[in-house]
Amino acid sequence: MTPAEITSHIPHLRPHNCLRDGKIYFMISSRPMLELSCEEMALYRDIDGSKTAAELEEVHPGACDRLLKWREAQILELIPPQSAPAHPHLVVIEPHMDDAVLSAGGRLLHQRGHARITILSVVKWSNFTSYLLLKRDFFDLQAVTALRQRESDLAAKLLGAEHRTLDWSDAPIRFWPGERWSATTVQRLADTPHAFVKLFPSPAEVSLLAEQLADTLHQLAPDELWIPMGLGDHVDHRTTRSACLQMLTDPRQRLEGIPVSMYEDLPYAATEGHATQIRNALVNCGTGVCRVIEDITDVFEDKLRVASTYASQFKLSYMEPLLHRFAETEGAAQGRLAEAYYRLEGSLSVPDECLLSRECEGLKGLKSGARELASNGHQRRRLTIMAFPSGQFGRWESIQQCLINVFPAAEFRVYVSDDAAWQLEACGHEKFELHIVQGGSIRWFRWFSIIFRELRFRTPVIVLWRGAYASEPMSMVKKVINVLIRFLLAFRRIVFARTLWDVCLMVEPLENPKVPEKRIADLEVA
Numbered sequence: 007m008t009p010a011e012i013t014s015h016i017p018h019l020r021p022h023n024c025l026r027d028g029k030i031y032f033m034i035s036s037r038p039m040l041e042l043s044c045e046e047m048a049l050y051r052d053i054d055g056s057k058t059a060a061e062l063e064e065v066h067p068g069a070c071d072r073l074l075k076w077r078e079a080q081i082l083e084l085i086p087p088q089s090a091p092a093h094p095h096l097v098v099i100e101p102h103m104d105d106a107v108l109s110a111g112g113r114l115l116h117q118r119g120h121a122r123i124t125i126l127s128v129v130k131w132s133n134f135t136s137y138l139l140l141k142r143d144f145f146d147l148q149a150v151t152a153l154r155q156r157e158s159d160l161a162a163k164l165l166g167a168e169h170r171t172l173d174w175s176d177a178p179i180r181f182w183p184g185e186r187w188s189a190t191t192v193q194r195l196a197d198t199p200h201a202f203v204k205l206f207p208s209p210a211e212v213s214l215l216a217e218q219l220a221d222t223l224h225q226l227a228p229d230e231l232w233i234p235m236g237l238g239d240h241v242d243h244r245t246t247r248s249a250c251l252q253m254l255t256d257p258r259q260r261l262e263g264i265p266v267s268m269y270e271d272l273p274y275a276a277t278e279g280h281a282t283q284i285r286n287a288l289v290n291c292g293t294g295v296c297r298v299i300e301d302i303t304d305v306f307e308d309k310l311r312v313a314s315t316y317a318s319q320f321k322l323s324y325m326e327p328l329l330h331r332f333a334e335t336e337g338a339a340q341g342r343l344a345e346a347y348y349r350l351e352g353s354l355s356v357p358d359e360c361l362l363s364r365e366c367e368g369l370k371g372l373k374s375g376a377r378e379l380a381s382n383g384h385q386r387r388r389l390t391i392m393a394f395p396s397g398q399f400g401r402w403e404s405i406q407q408c409l410i411n412v413f414p415a416a417e418f419r420v421y422v423s424d425d426a427a428w429q430l431e432a433c434g435h436e437k438f439e440l441h442i443v444q445g446g447s448i449r450w451f452r453w454f455s456i457i458f459r460e461l462r463f464r465t466p467v468i469v470l471w472r473g474a475y476a477s478e479p480m481s482m483v484k485k486v487i488n489v490l491i492r493f494l495l496a497f498r499r500i501v502f503a504r505t506l507w508d509v510c511l512m513v514e515p516l517e518n519p520k521v522p523e524k525r526i527a528d529l530e531v532a
Contacts, residue, residue, distance in 0.1 A: 007074060007077075007084070008074075009070035009071055009074065010070075012059045012070055012073065012074065012084050013058065013059050013060035013063070013070065014058055014059070014060065014086065014087050015058065015059050015084040015085060015086050015087070016055065016056065016057065016058055016059070016084070016085045016087075017053045017055075017057075017059060017062070017073050017076075017082050017083070017084055017085075018053075018055050018082060018083045018084075018085055018160055018163065019050075019053055019055075019081070019082050020080060020081060020082060020083065020157075020160065020315065020317065021153055021156035021157055021160065022153060022157065022317045022318045023039065023081055025042075025047070025050060025051075028041060028042050028047055029041045029042065030042065030050075030081060032317070033135070033137070033144065033318060034137070034142070034144050039079065039081070040076075040079060040081065045066065046072060048066065049062065049066040049069055049072060052065065052066065053082065059073055059084070080314065080317075083160060083163075083164060083315065085163050085164065088118070088119060088166045089119070090118075090119055090120075090121065090122050090123065090166055091120070091121065091122060092122055093121075093122065093229060094121045094122070094229035094230060095121065095122045095124065095226065095227065095228050095229045095230070096117055096121045096122065096123050096124070096228065096229070096230045096231075096232070097124045097126055097223065097226050097228035097230070097231050097232070098110065098114065098123070098124070098125050098126065098231075098232040099126050099128065099219065099231070099232065099233050099234065099246065099250055100125060100126070100127050100128070100234065100246075101127075101128050101129060101234060101240070101242040101243045101245075101246040101271075102127065102128075102129050102132070102176070102242060103127045103129070103132075103154050103155070103157065103158040103169075103171070103316070104157075104158070104161075104313070104316040104319055105234060105243075105271060106125050106232075106269075107161055107165075107309070107312050107313050107316070108272045108273070108313060108325070108329065109234070109269045109270060109271050109272045109275075109345075110232060110269040110345060110347065111165075111309035111312055111313060111345075112300070112302025112305050112306060112309045112333070112343075112344075112345050113269075113300050113302065113345055113347070114165050114167070115165065115302070115305040115308050115309060115312075116300070116302070116305065118165055118166040118167075119166055121229075121230075122168075123162075123165060123166060123167035123168065124167065124168050124169075124170060124226055124228075125158070125162055125165075125167050125168070125169050125170070126170050126171070126172070126219075126222065126226075127158065127169070127170070127171040127172070128171075128172050128174050128215065128219075128242065128245075128246050129171075129172075129174045129175065129176050129242060130151060130155070130171040130172060130173055130174060130175075131147060131151050131173075131174070131175040131176060131179060131184070132147075132150055132151055132154055132175070132176035132178075132179065133145040133146065133147045133150045133151075133176070133178070133179065133184055133187060134150065134176055134178065134319070135150055135153075135318045135319060136318065136319060136320055136321070138192055138195055138196070139196060141189075141192050141193060141196055142192075143189060143192075145187050145191075145192060147179070147184035147185075147187075150318075153318055154318065154319075155169075155171065157315050157316050157317070157318060157319075158171075158316075160315050161312050161313075161315045161316065164308075164311070164312045164315065165312060170222075172215075172218055172219075172222065173218075174215070176242065177202060177203045177205070177240065177241050177242045178195060178202040178203060180401070181201070181202045181203075181205070181400075181401060182202065186432075190428075194428060197425075198398070198426075200239070200398070201398045201426075201429065203239075203240050203241055203242070204239045204240070204241070204398075204505075205241040205400055205401075205505065205507050206241070206244075206359070206363070206369075206505075206507060206508050206511050207241055207244045207245040207248055207359060208245070208511060209359075209511070211245055211249075212245055212248045212249045212252060212359075213249075213252065215245060215246065215249035216249040216250075216252040216253040216256070217253075219249055219250065219253050220253045220256065220261075223253075223261065228264060229264065229265075230264060230265045230266075230267075231261070231264055231265070231266045231267075232266075232267050232268075232269055232347070233246075233247065233250040233251075233266065233267075233268055233269075234246055234247050234250070234268065234269060234271050235247060235268040235269060235270050235271055235281060235284055235348065236248065236271065236284065236362065237270060237271040237274040237275050237277050237280050237281060237284070238271060238274030238277050238280065238364075239277075239364060240274065243271050243274065244359075244362070244363070247268075247362070248356070248359060248362070251354065251356045252356055254266060254350075254354050255354050255355060255356050265349070266349075266350045266354075267298075267347045267348060267349050267350065268347060268348040268350065269345070269346075269347045269348075270345075270346050270347065270348075272328070272329065272332055273325075273328045273329075273332070275332060275346075276328075276332075277364060280364050283361075283362075283364070283366065284362055285297070285348065287357040287361040287362055288350070288355075288357060290357070291355035291356070291357050292352070292353055292355050293350055293351070293352060293353065293354050293355055294349075294350065294351030294352040295348050295349070295350060295351070296348065296349040296351060297346060297347075297348050298346070298347055298348070298349060299336055299337065299344045299345075299346055300344055300345050300346075300347070301337060301340070301342045301343070301344050302333060302337075302343055302344055302345050303337070303342045303343045303344075306330075306333060306343045309329070310322060310326055310329065313325060313329065330343070332345075333345065360373060365475040365504070367475070368474065368475020368504075369475065369508070369512075371475075372474070372475070372501065372502070372503050372508060372509065372512055373512045375500075375501040375502075376501055376503075376509050376512035376513050377512060377513055378499075379466055379468075379499055379501055379513075380412045380413075380513040380514075383412040383413045383414075383416075384413075384414060384415060385415070386413045386415065386416040386466065387415060387416055387417065388416060388417055388418075388419070388465045389409070389413055389416045389417075389418050389419070389465065389466055389467075389468070390418075390419050390420075390421070390460055390465045390466070390467045390468070391418060391419070391420045391421065391422075391467075391468045391470070391506065392421045392453075392456070392457075392460075392467060392468070392469050392470065393420070393421065393422040393423060393426055393470040393471075393506070394423060394453065394469065394470060394471040395423040395425060395426070395445070395449065395471075396471050396472035396473070397423075397426065397469070397470025397471040397472065397474075397503075397504070397505070398426065398429065398470065398504065398505040398506075398507075399422075399426070399429045399430065399470070399505060399506045399507065400429075400505045400506055400507025400508075400510075401507060402429055402430050402432060402433065403432060403433040404507075404510070405506050405507060405510050406433070406434075406435045406437075406438060408510040408513075408514050409510065410435065410437060411514060412510075412513055412514055416437070417437055417439065418437055418438045418439065419439050419441065419465075420438055420439065420440050420441065421441045421443055421453075421456055422440065422441070422442055422443065423442075423443050423445065423449070424442050424443065424444050424445050425445060427440075427442045441456075443456065466499040466500070466501075467499070467500045467501070468500075468501045468503060468506065468509055469500060469501070469502050469503070470503055470504065470505060470506055471502070471504070472504060474502040474503050474504045475502075475504060
């Protein structure tokens, strides 16, 4: 672009950049990206998202040259004049604010100017930025939520789209409420990220989200709908996928006849075989599924530019090779870059959630064992739970209530490794007797002592550990431990699970999600 070509463009500052003491910084970084002169500061402060480059040039001579340099330095974006027809109306549902661009950004760019586009994010409230992975102190729920919304609004403008959100909280916030986060929580997230997000979708949450999506789509009246495939293990992606399918199969929603396609969630599409598994599950339920490849070579660089607006979430230098590899793989037959998606055809049915999980076979066994254990739950007087070092619990408050509902007369003895005991800090019920197993070099000796001690009782046992479903490769040591534990506990009713949350969801749906009590009264929307 040249200065003459951008006169009608409207500059928009990137929201993750901050002006402090005449210097521009990336978020809370202490290293300036750019130092501004007095004239440049005056121009920078005059950029309000409504003035064109020509209007700024009149007040600040040389503005167009500076704007182009700032665009190159990723200080701002230049939005060209654009218009879109009222119809057809394309609605794209995404779990988080960035999923649509990462997964289907090329296809969206092809639709720019040819359709009205609405990107609908399920998750609004979040404290996640890339700083959390660096264990930095930047996790204020209101500040991060506002920042992520402004990034998404800017990305939508680049796509010629509108951005909207529902009122859901990010999985880590539903797992550990935002008001309870601290530097210690950030460390725990860094150490065990799967504990916060790798959860089985709650049927209650899926149903609630399906209702909210249906209400929103009734207002939006789409002519075409794109939904996520729910690849990988992130509970928000899986919940959004299943809620979309449930909504689409409800005859009351009047969505029949609208073209629906599923996009492969990037970068989770790297999960080998998962897309094929989901496709087969849908086909076996009677749904027609047609995989389509769309060439995005002509807009791939533009896709990267739009993706880079989510700089609070990831560095483009990290994401670009991933996106290029996916696009190269999909377009390999023609030597081009492409995105894959799946057209849903004919009657639509919702497969069992277990069939859509990467841990399908293990979850089938868990469901059988958990329901057998709960079949005479009212007669149980005692239940033992052993959470080995790699085992996780899930949302502890909900889990306790579920177990009490299923086993109302039982007392619960819980053995938990010290590095996972933090998950049980809140809302302890008197029926649960906690025993913390200290770590160190003799950790497994302590665990075997507990197992031998528990052999005196004919108590049903729930064992939590990462290898419960045998869906991941195990070292020889873990295989030996697995065999020993199963042998020692072979003569009692025993259930192996990765998380206690999984066990509860196999026997009883858990509660609906809670919306944060605190609201952002003055949330800025560009």
